[in-house]
Amino acid sequence: MDTKDLRCFSCVYETKSINKAAKQLFITPQGLSKTIRKMEEELHIELFMRTKTGVLPTESAKVLYENTETLFQQFQCIRNKMEQLENHRSRLRIGCANGIFHVLPLQLILDFMKKHPEISVEWCEYSNAEVKEKLVTSELDFGFVVGKCKESGFLQRKIVSRNIKLLVYEGHPLYENDTVILEMLRKERILTMNEHFQMYHQFVHACQRLGFYPEIVAKTFEGGVLTKLCSQKIGVALIPDFLEEELRTKNVRGIPFEETMTWDVYGIIVEENKEFETIQLFRQYLYTYLTKK
Numbered sequence: 001m002d003t004k005d006l007r008c009f010s011c012v013y014e015t016k017s018i019n020k021a022a023k024q025l026f027i028t029p030q031g032l033s034k035t036i037r038k039m040e041e042e043l044h045i046e047l048f049m050r051t052k053t054g055v056l057p058t059e060s061a062k063v064l065y066e067n068t069e070t071l072f073q074q075f076q077c078i079r080n081k082m083e084q085l086e087n088h089r090s091r092l093r094i095g096c097a098n099g100i101f102h103v104l105p106l107q108l109i110l111d112f113m114k115k116h117p118e119i120s121v122e123w124c125e126y127s128n129a130e131v132k133e134k135l136v137t138s139e140l141d142f143g144f145v146v147g148k149c150k151e152s153g154f155l156q157r158k159i160v161s162r163n164i165k166l167l168v169y170e171g172h173p174l175y176e177n178d179t180v181i182l183e184m185l186r187k188e189r190i191l192t193m194n195e196h197f198q199m200y201h202q203f204v205h206a207c208q209r210l211g212f213y214p215e216i217v218a219k220t221f222e223g224g225v226l227t228k229l230c231s232q233k234i235g236v237a238l239i240p241d242f243l244e245e246e247l248r249t250k251n252v253r254g255i256p257f258e259e260t261m262t263w264d265v266y267g268i269i270v271e272e273n274k275e276f277e278t279i280q281l282f283r284q285y286l287y288t289y290l291t292k293k
Helices: 003-015 018-025 027-045 058-086 104-114 128-136 200-210 221-230 242-245 275-293
Strands: 048-052 055-057 093-097 122-124 142-146 152-170 188-195 215-220 237-242 252-256 262-270
Touching: 003 018, 003 027, 003 058, 003 242, 018 027, 055 058, 058 188, 058 237, 093 128, 093 275, 104 122, 104 275, 122 128, 122 252, 128 142, 128 262, 142 200, 142 275, 152 200, 152 221, 188 200, 188 221, 215 221, 221 237, 221 242, 221 252, 237 242, 242 252
Parallel strands: 093 122, 093 142, 188 215, 188 237
Antiparallel strands: 048 055, 142 262, 152 237, 152 252, 152 262
16 A cells, blocks of 8 residues: 555545546546555455445544545655655755844855755745754754754754844833833733744743733734834834844834843754764854854
8 A cells, every 4th residue: 555545545535436536536437446445455444335326435444534644744754754865965955944044144055055066955934843843854954943942853053142122112111121021011012923933932931931921912924013013102022132133213122131031043953864964064064154253
């Protein structure tokens, strides 16, 4: 049984008809029936009961169908892993969490590509969670994420750390403060990046440890929106300090927290892949860059 057989089975299960499924799969009903019989013989179970109007799935078929997506993912993960092993000397795929290039220059990757033309380098932006997931499923070789990974199986190293500030508009009671503490935000209207960003989760968890859930009135995917909304006095905003530097806006100012609130970038790999040549080369190049910085 392979993924092709599973897809044939799924189509028959969903249509409850050999003929309809065969049309969708662009094969003959005879060929599809043969595939289903082969699966039944291999599994030693009956998958479908034949009727005059079509087929009815058995309880065993229901169990198999409910697990087909997991099986497809496992097959795909195995394929990815084999492909990664095949190309570990010639290809490097880098995943970057959203916002990374605010503090890590893209030129770093471009210079590595120039220095190693023998390596095919690909890079793309994803959410934090997607970078980790794609590393585990062997769709990526190296990742840049925000926040230290709590999951096991990764090797990681902090690349850069920036402070998180509270952006406050002129006229707000906190505007003249030199510092703020999280407790001051208990009754404030909060603007923040959305759930795809580590900073959101870090802030919410910190507030919950103090016994309250923040009143978040707006979440966004774009840091510039936070500055704009804050200047409109919609609320106070949580921002990494580099956004304050990049998006200078009149009548708002960033105030540091007394608590440790940082936006940390880590370079991560799957531990079992640490000997791959392209990964070793990039890690060495990256850490040499950091020591010179």
